[in-house]
Amino acid sequence: MWFNINMRSPVPIYKQIKRNIYKSLLRGKIKDGEMLPSIRDLASSIRVNPNTVARAYREMESEDIVVARQGLGYIIITDRNQIRKIILEELKKDLFDHLIKYQKLGLTLDEVLEVTKTLWKENKV
Amino acid sequence: MEREQSLILEVNNLKKTYRNGVEAVKGIDIHLDSQEVCALLGPNGAGKTTTLKSILDLVNYEGEIKVFGKPVREVKDRISFVPEEKLFYENMDVNQSLKVLNKILTNFDNTKAEELIKYFDLPRNKKIAGFSSGMKTSAYLSFAFAQNVDLYILDEPTWGLDPIKRDDVLEMIRQLVIEGKSVLYTSHIIPEVQKIADRMYIMHKGKIHYSGSIDELKEKYKVFYMTGDVYDELGDESFYTVVKEQNKISVISNDQNQWNRLSKINEIEVDNCDLEKFFQIIIRGGLNSGVFSNSMKER
Numbered sequence: 388m389w390f391n392i393n394m395r396s397p398v399p400i401y402k403q404i405k406r407n408i409y410k411s412l413l414r415g416k417i418k419d420g421e422m423l424p425s426i427r428d429l430a431s432s433i434r435v436n437p438n439t440v441a442r443a444y445r446e447m448e449s450e451d452i453v454v455a456r457q458g459l460g461y462i463i464i465t466d467r468n469q470i471r472k473i474i475l476e477e478l479k480k481d482l483f484d485h486l487i488k489y490q491k492l493g494l495t496l497d498e499v500l501e502v503t504k505t506l507w508k509e510n511k512v
Numbered sequence: 513m514e515r516e517q518s519l520i521l522e523v524n525n526l527k528k529t530y531r532n533g534v535e536a537v538k539g540i541d542i543h544l545d546s547q548e549v550c551a552l553l554g555p556n557g558a559g560k561t562t563t564l565k566s567i568l569d570l571v572n573y574e575g576e577i578k579v580f581g582k583p584v585r586e587v588k589d590r591i592s593f594v595p596e597e598k599l600f601y602e603n604m605d606v607n608q609s610l611k612v613l614n615k616i617l618t619n620f621d622n623t624k625a626e627e628l629i630k631y632f633d634l635p636r637n638k639k640i641a642g643f644s645s646g647m648k649t650s651a652y653l654s655f656a657f658a659q660n661v662d663l664y665i666l667d668e669p670t671w672g673l674d675p676i677k678r679d680d681v682l683e684m685i686r687q688l689v690i691e692g693k694s695v696l697y698t699s700h701i702i703p704e705v706q707k708i709a710d711r712m713y714i715m716h717k718g719k720i721h722y723s724g725s726i727d728e729l730k731e732k733y734k735v736f737y738m739t740g741d742v743y744d745e746l747g748d749e750s751f752y753t754v755v756k757e758q759n760k761i762s763v764i765s766n767d768q769n770q771w772n773r774l775s776k777i778n779e780i781e782v783d784n785c786d787l788e789k790f791f792q793i794i795i796r797g798g799l800n801s802g803v804f805s806n807s808m809k810e811r
Contacts, residue, residue: 394706394707395706395786397730397784397786398730399726399727399728399730399731400726400727401727402727427690430690431690434683434686435686436547436548436549436686436689436690436708436710437547437689437690438545438547438548438689438710439710439727442727484775484782487775487776487782491776491778
């Protein structure tokens, strides 16, 4: 497994790891019942410290996305719906600063929604 | 699970006063877990080198230091060190140094040393005393990384290196932890710490002003900028750190309720926290980390 990590991003590294794994799950690249790469292998592949990968895996364990099996590694035990819920929570946090900024400039909710809708349609993938 | 967490280094209430009365270290705590890269970050004269020298038992000190749970003199063969003052191999060339290292160290991997010397493109028959500072650093790193130990202690390991080699050295440090080793190093260069440190200690004037990870910094802190007038109007708010620079006040807050309050004020600009901003504000503020209340602004 490989994905890019941006050391300069305001998003913590362990969160970038989690998000990329969520992405792989949503796209069906890894599935329920399959194993995540070992901490060492993923750390080596994406060039981050093993401690950071371990933290990402531990958090995913506490969110019931993976389960640790002694001597084997981390096994995925979740479905897409669970991941969608987590991503919606993250979206909330991501949007907070931006929305406040435009609120302070005096834009209305309708105006912001209109822009969001237009952008959403124009860039539909 | 597949990783064993254990304490590699424990420093409790370390103090060091030199004979001339200079208090270089004023009571600090440090700990390092296995497979961790830990950085001591601070401006020159912060006390970083003295801290490393104390850990290695090269100077007298007050306080308690344990490495692998033991006094350092019992575990010296499990540690490799790159000093700041590179005098040890002065009168030798690279070939002579390798000969000596092979003779005195049982854990010295000569093949690895040869690879590193080739990578750094070091001359074999020139006295190390005549090397540039970057070449000296490269030589010392080659000798240190070729030792198969559990803990690497590196004082300014990128001193004098060009940007490409500097980056490669950081990746070499990362490779050490991927292979199960632990690293403690000093730096005064923020991007170097940002790139590889699991945990960092910000040191200034002999004290530690912050300890934690870069990820924690990004999550738990925000920076707010405002004018003096707006700051005065905030009344009783107290902040993690405040610094006044020319006509702007920079505030660091670690209180999420406060973030929401401040974000809603039109005249205040909010920004994510990163190491660069955090370090600047902490050092310029020259304060103990912790709450700095509004009432101190007359200072």
